[in-house]
Amino acid sequence: MQQGQALSRPEKMVRLASWLVALVFAALLAGLGELVIRDLFYLPAGGPPQQEAFRQRIGLDPLKRQQEQLQRQTEAQRAEQEKLAATRGQLERSYQTQRQGLDNWLASRAATADAGQSGEVVRRARALDALQAQILQWQQKEDQASSGLLALAQRQQTLQAQVDRLEQQAGEQYQQASDRFELKVFALRLAVILPLLLLGVWLFLRYRGHRYWFFVYGFGLFALFAFFVELLPYLPSFGGYVRFLVGIALTVFAGMRMIQAFQRYAEKKRAELQQSQGQRAGRIAYAKALLSYQKRSCPSCDHQYNIAGDDADYCIHCGLQLFRVCACGARNFAFFPFCKKCGGAVARPAALPDHPASKPE
Structure with missing residues (x-):
């Protein structure tokens, strides 16, 4: 989904x-x-x-x-x-x-003194x-x-x-x-x-x-x-124990799966941040870029990029280029396919200096 x-x-x-x-x-x-x-x-x-x-x-x-x-x-x-x-x-x-x-x-x-009776x-x-x-x-x-x-x-x-x-x-x-x-x-x-x-x-x-x-x-x-x-x-009479025990088991299982998923996500992000910016930029899908733009977050490290101001062109956390200037002079999100002003194709930041970025812990 x-x-x-x-x-x-x-x-x-x-x-x-x-x-x-x-x-x-x-x-x-x-x-x-x-x-x-x-x-x-x-x-x-x-x-x-x-x-x-x-x-x-x-x-x-x-x-x-x-x-x-x-x-x-x-x-x-x-x-x-x-x-x-x-x-x-x-x-x-x-x-x-x-x-x-x-x-x-x-x-x-x-x-009457009658004796005859x-x-x-x-x-x-x-x-x-x-x-x-x-x-x-x-x-x-x-x-x-x-x-x-x-x-x-x-x-x-x-x-x-x-x-x-x-x-x-x-x-x-x-x-x-x-x-x-x-x-x-x-x-x-x-x-x-x-x-x-x-x-x-x-x-x-x-x-x-x-x-x-x-x-x-x-x-x-x-x-x-x-x-x-x-x-x-x-x-x-004892069915409540079964119901709550199963509920507890499901809660523990869901909690463990959630922690494991978060750990896998963190490990994946650490591995991604060891790659060059061009490799990281090439892995970012359009849906992910659109969601990150709406949230004003970096599509690579998921940190807020507007902490340094809305005019920031690079992520201050991982160094990924986020905005590029089109030939028409419009400033576009680097992961959108077309310019918002002239409709021309926006080149992805794939030819950037080949050095990894480190995400602050």
């Missing part, structure tokens, strides 16, 4: 379109990657483990049916007890009514005794119903303890299976995305200057987005 300031307007439009293609390509790959990452969740064993399967496997369903049966028996027994209690209550109220009537009748008999007294007393016996019978039935309810409650409590113990075992087995499944899914996703990330790094290092560089950049953006963004919602 060339620097943007050294490009013509059509080249800048092509550059902008290339970046647009790179972003669209990255977005489409990211969408496809999101679908793949999501569907990998159902790849191991046809999907995640189901908790109900572990409940059935451990034998919880028969116990649940027993609980339902006991619950129905308890409700029926409670309804029977309530019916018995209601009947007993009616008998007790009837007994109280008859007893009150007998007491009133006895008081009236004592007031002794048989009536005996009859009423026997009726009260019979009613009292019925109350006792219904009370016994109610007590039996209460005992049955207590026995059912104890059975329910024992059964509930068994259900709780088995549910705990089923929950532990389900959690272990879920953890194993989650680990498998994460390993699958990492096995898909990590090679893509490494491939993106390799493509960038090898083909970033290729004519189809925008596909390389688009794939690299997709790989970074897939690993550091799309994978984030699916990370297990």
